[in-house]
Amino acid sequence: MRRVIGVVLPVALVAAVFIWGPRMIKPSVARARIRTAKVDTGLIESTITASGTVVPEFEGVISSPVNARVLKILKRPGAVLSKGDPILELDLNESRLAVEKLNQQIELKQNQQGKAKLDLENTLIDLQSRWEIKNLEYKASKAATARNRALYRQGLMSEERLREVELIEEKAAFELKQLEESKRNAQAPTKTQLEGLALEMKTLEQERVEARRQLELAT
Secondary structure, X not given: OHHHHHHHHHHHHHHHHHHHHHHHOXXXXXXXXXXXXXXXXXXXXXXXXXXXXXXXXXOOOOOOOOOOOEEEEOOOOOOOOOOOOOOEEEOOHHHHHHHHHHHHHHHHHHHHHHHHHHHHHHHHHHHHHHHHHHHHHHHHHHHHHHHHHHXXXXXXXXXXXXXXXXXXXXXXXXXXXHHHHHHHHHHHHHHHHHHHHHHHHHXXXXXXXXXXXXXXXXX
16 A cells, blocks of 8 residues: 555646646736737838828918919929929910000100100201301391491491491391300200100110019919
């Protein structure tokens, strides 16, 4: 019995350890709940589902250089642009008409300027002709006065007649002086008119340059 007990008891203890031992050290997490995978290094991708409106981080407002109607939209939001790419097609008929109107106004001012110069030249030519005629009359009167004075000193002419001749000379000299002043006075208003036309043309030129620039930007 002792030999039997000595053999059976160790065997029973070993069997008990193998039978009840694993149950005593069983983990709290079931094996079915454990998942394993191979670990790799790299970026983590994630997808988020949401509803709403996606807006860009930065926005810029581009003002139209001219007031015009939009004919066509060439680029949509999100499109990639390069410098100089058109994004809209505008109705530029009004802007083109404005440029043409300025061209016509400048041509009109040029015609007015040319007419003023031509009128001045004609006036000066007429005054010069009248001055030359009057100058000849003055020289003739002056020569006649000198002759009559010599006759008066010789007692061949009366003092009254000499006075009449001198008055004719003075009248011719006065008319000659008037013509000279008329020549100077004719140049002054024309010069002022030409300066005013030049200033108006300069202003119109600046307006035309700006109108062309806006039309180019709008195009």
